[in-house]
Amino acid sequence: MESWRKNPRPFWLFAVPPSFWLLVFFLVPLALVWVLSFGEKVGLLDVVITWQPDNYMRALDPLYLQIFAKSFWFAGLTTAVCLVIGFAVAIAITFAPARRRGLLLMLVMLPFWTNLLIRTYALIAVFRSKGFVNAGLEHLWQWANGLLTLVGLGELQLLGAQFEPLQLLYNNFAVVAGLVYVHLPFMVLPLYAALDRMDRSYIEASLDLGAGQIRTFFSVIIPLAMPGIFSGVIITFVPALGSFLTPDLLGGTDSQMIANVIERQFKSANDWPFGAALSFILMYITFFAIALRALWAGKRRRGSLA
């Protein structure tokens, strides 16, 4: 770690551009938003910075807390579903033949090449009443009904008089399904990284010493994959918590998440200071989650040293 002192020029050459970028395009705008959150709207265009916590107090109204709680529930559920599916996918990739792994990883990342908005509209085409899922089901229904008629049970209308499409769109199911679809790669990649690093001889040892497959999975694989699980959970949960496009386009009449409220403050409500305060509350929660992870990682390191 001393090398940069001995050789400062290449160090600065590489460190300055990203630091500049971080400062100008991230920290400065963020600081402006932070200052704005202590402001008060005056007239249509102006904001006076009062340094009073009024906007934060307003955000503590049960109305907004309830929306925060709902967003947590959506993001939490999304993360849990992603973890279960993502773990299965990551294990499958890890144990796939080496020459296939690149292709499989590529398939996980492929959706990133398409814009989020387009992918969300594509989901609408899949889920809507006359969408692909319902069209497929209707086909099955007609086939089954034809079969029943053929064996003389058509009169009984066992499958109903006509096909009733499933209501898959414009409800909370659609929101969580959409969020899982969008965030799954964020979960798979860190899990794969953790599982790939894992020393396989631990699994062999566990199986040799008499533990079953399930016991091995829960007592050996999961603990070894813990750092990957934590990273995956955080980088899935944090963006899911701040989603606004998915609930906006796929949600029903009660799918509002906190980011939808924030978006409205910057647009129709024209109340940037309040929107800034709500954004920062989200940010504080995120920092808190990351701090928890750091704390946990620190404890683990100390534990293993002892």
Add this chain to the structure above:
Amino acid sequence: MGAVAAGLKFAPGTVLAAEEKKLNFYNWDTYIGETTLDDFKAASGIEVSMDLFADNDELFAKLKGGNPGYDVIVPTNDFVERMITAGMLSPLDPALIPNISNIDPTFRDAAFDPGRKYSLPYMWGTIGVGYRKSRIEGVPDDWKWVLDSDRYAGKTALMGDGTTMIQMAMKYLGYPLNETEPARIRQAEELLIRQKPNVKVFADDNGQDLLLSGEVDICMEWNGDILQVMEEDDDIGYVVPRQGGLLWQDCLCIPTGAPHAENAHAFINFILGADAGAAIADFIQYATPNAAARKLLSAEYNSNPAIFPPQETIEKCEVATYNGAEYTRAVDEAWTRIMAA
């Protein structure tokens, strides 16, 4: 003609336009004639580059911190008023726009811009009910069917804009569209919360697509959006309910700090011409306030009740005004509660 225009482009400072032959136009999507911009370039040599906004809030937010370089914008009436209040529009010079004489006299003045100092009308229309004729009993000419009834439960779409929804609820409740009384806003909120279980979705400007795809049978929408799907599907109808609704007017304005103000005047004058106005209205199928253009258009367009509702309905419609910051906040909070309920 194109070659001449291109040649002129490099001629140093002509008498009429010392400005460079460029214009930045900020418009709604599918809201100009197919060849209007090319026709304008052929006539004036001015090259128009057009950016699109999705709603007035986006337009306002984009210009709020200072004009990023637009010369002509198309805000709706209440935002014209907002932007005048905020000093974001620059006054028009009527001497540079002789085609003002083409405008129907009823549109030459406006409550939101007295004396038409800052805005000229581009298109106007209504918010009403779009419906699938084969699934709806009769003509749903009452707000009741979308705001206060379970007859079309699960087959109804309302609009995703809180202010518009509260204003339509006011019309149903028999109050003025721009009602600001907190108790009445509360009443509108309760009405919408009560209706929520029957509503499939508060659509973000795509009610017409939901209607076309069969996702819903009845929806509240802008007339122009419904008209566009009526052309694809004969089974779709549009009506402005008997209580009346919102009458909107999109206006041509020049934002403060426009880099090509002279070109902007020339462009506005061009659009208000009879031929250009007729070509635009014919393509986008909105109601034009341009009387000279209407004379050139078909009887089919001029007598379409979805474009020009009956006079007695129009008389019950109202224009949204800018009702102040307190109202904006009250309505936003009501809408947040409605969406959270």
